[in-house]
Amino acid sequence: MKYRKANIDDIDKLVELRKKQLVDEGIEPNIDIGRELYAFFKNKLSEGTLIQWLVEDNEETIACGAVIFYEFPPCYTNKTGKKAYITNMYTNENYRG
Template sequence: MLKYRKANIDDIDILIDLRKKQLVDEGIEPNIDIDTELYIFFKNKLIDGSLIQLLVEDNEEINACGAIIFYEFPPTYTNKSGIKAYITNMYTKENYRGQGIATNLLTKLVDEAKNSGVSKIWLGASKLGRPVYKKFGFKETDEWLELNF
């Protein structure tokens, strides 16, 4: 029986481990130590409430996760609160993939956004995750501009 729960401060070491596994799965070479930076990030965001990280357990073993981060922007006529949300840290261990866990996580995260009054959610999708997001209803846009140096 899978159990979905919100992560807390006591879960930071697990969150760091899962994040690093996700990055490697996406083909990113682990060529530097980012443990301290991840620890600070998760601690600060969990404390200030701008991050909701969900964990999926099976027999007390974490096998999947997903998160939503809330950002404040100046209010607009199309987004009165100015708050937008970003889906991140979506990861499912290989032997649990294809069972609908990512879709369930996504549903729960979108519900969190709706309950917070958010009307726009965005994300950056890996090749592995893209079909899940598109099936869920996320649309590809050309809004993103990126500067790399």
């Protein structure tokens, strides 16, 4: 297996993985969100506010995970206001333990 950071060239792959994740979580795909997902990944990867990791096995993408960085107004417990959120954790069902 190979682990690597996703880049702009992986956006179509990221869109499909996200759709699979949502369906596996029980969410009905009753609308098309492909365009919105594409724009999201393009913007966040370009801004550097999303780091998405991919796991590949024999050229097939089998898992992913991401960290999104965002900011709130600074406060006494977080002087910079910077925060991170772990998201898009997905593993192909054939690779789940």
